[in-house]
Amino acid sequence: MQTNIILINFTEQGARDIKGFRDRYDLMNKAIESAGGKVKGFYATMGPYDMVIIVEGLSDEEGMRLLLMYAMLGTARTITMRAFPLEEFTNIVKKL
Secondary structure (H helix, E strand, O other): OOEEEEEEEEOHHHHHOHHHHHHHHHHHHHHHHHOOOEEEEEEEOOOOOOEEEEEEOOOHHHHHHHHHHHHHOOOEEEEEEEEOOHHHHHHHHHOO
8 A cells, every 4th residue: 555755834825824724634634535545644743844644545646636636725835755664665675
């Protein structure tokens, strides 16, 4: 099952509307679930990123579609990384 780690920063608009964050998160979570994925973790963070979300089960196409929908809100910018669990990474290394 594919895992993605999404690093998120609020835009100025997102920071101004921080009180609406939970509603936006709930809508995105429902969209992820309806696309066959699952949010496995959410963390508000201190440092260079405001939030980290771990999502499993989305295809690349569905993940991109949802990220574009989220970007259209104008409240956050994202960086998405494909994550490989230890066993999957070990199998890749064995093929070297």
